[in-house]
Amino acid sequence: MHMDNFDYKKVIEWLGFILRCPICGFKYNLQNTKVIDSQQDERLGEAKILIHSDCSKCKSSVMFNVEIKGPEVFSVGMVTDLTGSDSAKFKNREPISANEVINIHQSLRRFKGDFVKAFSAKKD
Ligand SMILES: [Zn+2]
Numbered sequence: 001m002h003m004d005n006f007d008y009k010k011v012i013e014w015l016g017f018i019l020r021c022p023i024c025g026f027k028y029n030l031q032n033t034k035v036i037d038s039q040q041d042e043r044l045g046e047a048k049i050l051i052h053s054d055c056s057k058c059k060s061s062v063m064f065n066v067e068i069k070g071p072e073v074f075s076v077g078m079v080t081d082l083t084g085s086d087s088a089k090f091k092n093r094e095p096i097s098a099n100e101v102i103n104i105h106q107s108l109r110r111f112k113g114d115f116v117k118a119f120s121a122k123k124d
Helices: 008-018 084-090 098-110 115-122
Strands: 033-041 046-054 061-069 072-080
Touching (some): 008 046, 008 061, 033 084
Antiparallel strands (some): 033 046, 061 072
16 A cells, blocks of 8 residues: 555544534544545545544444545545444455355354353454
C-alpha cells in the first residue's frame, strides 16, 4: 500500500469535522476513528477509504466508506457491532455461506455438552 502521495491524516482530520454519529448526532472524536483500509489511484486522483469510528457519546460503532473523486467526496455510513480491531480482522474474510450456517445449526442441535468448555477449548 502506498500512502506517501495521499495525506490520509489530513483527510481524517477533515472528516472528523464533517462526520457525525448517525444515531445521536454527536461529532466524532478523532482518537476513536481508525482507517481500516484504503486504496488510491494517483492517476485518476481517486481514493477509497474505509473508516471505523466509535461514538464517544452513545457508544455506537459506525463504518464509513469514503470515496474521493477529485473535488468530490462521497461517504456512506453503516452502523456495525464490530469494534475497530474486529473490522480489521474481518475485512478480508469471505462472507458466511448458507451451508456454514446450516452446519453450525445442525451441530448445535446435536451438541450436548458444556458450551463454555467447547468454545474456550477452540481458542488459539
Ligand atoms: Zn452516537
